[in-house]
Amino acid sequence: MSGNLCFVLGDQLTRGLSSLEDLDPENDVVLMVEVTEEARYVRHHKQKIALILSAMRHFAEALRGEGISVDYVTLDDPDNSQSFSDELARAVKRHDPGRVVVTEPGEWRVWEMMSGWEEALGLPVEIREDTRFYCSRDDFAAFAKGRKNLRMETFYREMRRRTGILMAEGEPEGGQWNFDKENRKSLPRDLRPPRRDRFAPDKVTRQVLDLVAERFADHFGDLDRFGWAVTREDALAALDHFIADALPCFGDYQDAMKAGEDFLFHGLISPYLNLGLLEAAEVCERAEDAWRKGEVPLNAAEGFIRQILGWREFVRGVYWTEMPDYAETNHLNATRDLPWVYWSGETAMRCMSEVIGTTRRNAYAHHIQRLMVTGNFALLAGVAPAQIEEWYLAVYADAFDWVELPNTHGMAIHADGGLLGSKPYAASGSYINRMSDYCRGCDYDHKKRTGEGACPFNYLYWNFLMENEERFADNPRMALVYKTLSRFEPEERDAMARAARAFLDAPEDAPVQQRLDAGW
Numbered sequence: 001m002s003g004n005l006c007f008v009l010g011d012q013l014t015r016g017l018s019s020l021e022d023l024d025p026e027n028d029v030v031l032m033v034e035v036t037e038e039a040r041y042v043r044h045h046k047q048k049i050a051l052i053l054s055a056m057r058h059f060a061e062a063l064r065g066e067g068i069s070v071d072y073v074t075l076d077d078p079d080n081s082q083s084f085s086d087e088l089a090r091a092v093k094r095h096d097p098g099r100v101v102v103t104e105p106g107e108w109r110v111w112e113m114m115s116g117w118e119e120a121l122g123l124p125v126e127i128r129e130d131t132r133f134y135c136s137r138d139d140f141a142a143f144a145k146g147r148k149n150l151r152m153e154t155f156y157r158e159m160r161r162r163t164g165i166l167m168a169e170g171e172p173e174g175g176q177w178n179f180d181k182e183n184r185k186s187l188p189r190d191l192r193p194p195r196r197d198r199f200a201p202d203k204v205t206r207q208v209l210d211l212v213a214e215r216f217a218d219h220f221g222d223l224d225r226f227g228w229a230v231t232r233e234d235a236l237a238a239l240d241h242f243i244a245d246a247l248p249c250f251g252d253y254q255d256a257m258k259a260g261e262d263f264l265f266h267g268l269i270s271p272y273l274n275l276g277l278l279e280a281a282e283v284c285e286r287a288e289d290a291w292r293k294g295e296v297p298l299n300a301a302e303g304f305i306r307q308i309l310g311w312r313e314f315v316r317g318v319y320w321t322e323m324p325d326y327a328e329t330n331h332l333n334a335t336r337d338l339p340w341v342y343w344s345g346e347t348a349m350r351c352m353s354e355v356i357g358t359t360r361r362n363a364y365a366h367h368i369q370r371l372m373v374t375g376n377f378a379l380l381a382g383v384a385p386a387q388i389e390e391w392y393l394a395v396y397a398d399a400f401d402w403v404e405l406p407n408t409h410g411m412a413i414h415a416d417g418g419l420l421g422s423k424p425y426a427a428s429g430s431y432i433n434r435m436s437d438y439c440r441g442c443d444y445d446h447k448k449r450t451g452e453g454a455c456p457f458n459y460l461y462w463n464f465l466m467e468n469e470e471r472f473a474d475n476p477r478m479a480l481v482y483k484t485l486s487r488f489e490p491e492e493r494d495a496m497a498r499a500a501r502a503f504l505d506a507p508e509d510a511p512v513q514q515r516l517d518a519g520w
């Protein structure tokens with residue numbers, strides 16, 4: 001064969017992908033491979049593996065339906081070498097292409113791998129830009145150049161101007177760029193979130209679920225509630241459902257948490273965006289359109305669009321301009337092993353058990369749960385960046401390094417020293433109590449800082465501020481909390497520091513590897 005071998009990765013399931021744009025069905029072959037290496041470089045949640053493999057199989061079928069020749073290697077193929085590089089080398093032998101065409105990957109690890117393919121294979125490998133984003137890597141680098149700190153809000157305004165989304169004659173719709181302050185309402189007790197569409201597994205998905213249950217039994221997570229869309233058609237249906245039923249309230253209750261309500265008014269679309277079943281532009285356009293038709297309020301449309309046009313594009317830009325050094329920073333010198341509770345969910349802290357519970361059941365938790373519960377805990381406990389990052393990368397269906405790393409390393413645990421956020425997102429039990437109903441049913445008392453039944457988030461929070469006083473006391477955004485801390489009696493400060501030490505050194509915090517080795 002003299003044509004192209006177009007290698008499509010598991011998070012590149014978009015028909016308009018750059019590596020497929022000039023595909024010639026007469027001469028070219030698409031290669032897709034299921035490999036254990038990708039499922040095991042971190043132990044991904046079972047649902048995440050099943051979602052990716054099933055979506056890959058459906059995408060391959062859709063391409064075949066167009067008359068495109070797809071060489072698809074399944075995980076259980078006895079000749080499968082189980083790695084990207086080796087499977088590509090085997091496919092090159094099978095097809096003898098003129099060149100290999102790929103779209104740049106979403107992870108530095110794979111980028112490094114890809115950069116060595118041309119030499120290893122001895123034939124041209126064309127790596128094309130991933131055009132599924134609003135902002136290219138080069139454009140972001142130009143934005144970042146010369147800036148000491150990178151702020152999402154500055155970037156977001158530039159993106160609004162550049163795209164014209166929610167703009168009228170050069171000004172933001174509604175006269176305001178950002179309705180963040182209107183996005184922090186607590187949930188009224190009687191407000192019922194809409195029932196969410198879950199998609200019944202078809203035959204292909206059922207086969208994949210069996211395969212995953214058998215091969216990855218030792219991975220975290222339940223499979224029985226698998227309900228993700230695995231085709232573009234179903235992902236579009238999920239988007240329609242979200243826009244009609246949940247987006248109207250998204251803005252008001254974006255930061256709220258409620259026990260037993262895993263999804264509230266969130267989109268549940270991040271896996272579809274990150275795998276390529278939905279495109280960022282069509283999602284933002286749908287939300288804007290709903291506002292223009294009067295179907296959703298402006299604070300909902302703007303709040304939602306900000307997450308995609310702003311945060312999603314921003315963290316990707318940070319990732320590619322700052323890697324690989326970014327992942328190595330550890331500004332707060334955090335070294336604690338990841339507490340076992342992240343895997344077991346067994347704790348009297350109701351907030352933690354709720355968030356880890358939805359993570360296990362759904363391979364999903366919404367942003368505030370990730371940031372202000374599990375992320376906040378890791379920050380306050382001083383968990384080593386690499387360990388908490390591995391956890392986030394493993395447990396969420398939407399997790400890929402380019403988006404997970406900046407969110408965890410930068411936003412949640414401040415390991416980048418403030419490159420991405422001007423202050424750490426540290427919070428005590430009062431925040432969690434304000435934004436959720438978790439504290440109501442908890443064994444701990446969110447009002448107590450010390451003594452019997454005191455909420456761990458309280459003494460961990462104040463202990464964190466005490467330990468990092470030199471670092472943060474001059475930060476104007478933290479002046480108020482340090483003023484409050486200065487009013488505490490020395491005895492209370494000591495008591496909180498002692499409580500924090502005792503809690504963190506509790507014997508159930510056995511190192512994760514030890515518990516993994518012991519089996520689940």
Ligand code: FAD
Nearest residue numbers: 266267268269270307311312366367370371398399404407
């Ligand atoms: P919605 O709340 O409905 O938001 C709509 C969309 O906006 C999301 O689908 C997502 O594409 C985008 N978005 C929202 N917030 C962010 C953000 N901070 N960064 C990038 N995109 C955002 N998101 C991932 O896609 N993959 C990850 O691996 C990931 N890891 C995270 C780790 C931590 C510690 C934190 C704090 C956040 C992380 N996020 C990650 C961001 C965010 O939590 C998820 O995108 C969101 O919860 C997905 O659910 P949803 O589709 O219901 O989102």
Ligand code: DLZ
Nearest residue numbers: 009010011033034035038039105106107
């Ligand atoms: C995450 C993942 C998994 C579990 N399995 C596969 C796979 O078998 N084949 C594949 O092409 N991609 C898989 N992926 C997604 C890749 O890890 C992802 O494409 C790279 O990390 C680049 O972002």
Ligand code: SF4
Nearest residue numbers: 351429439442446455
């Ligand atoms: Fe979490 Fe503390 Fe509230 Fe319990 S009291 S749910 S530990 S914040």
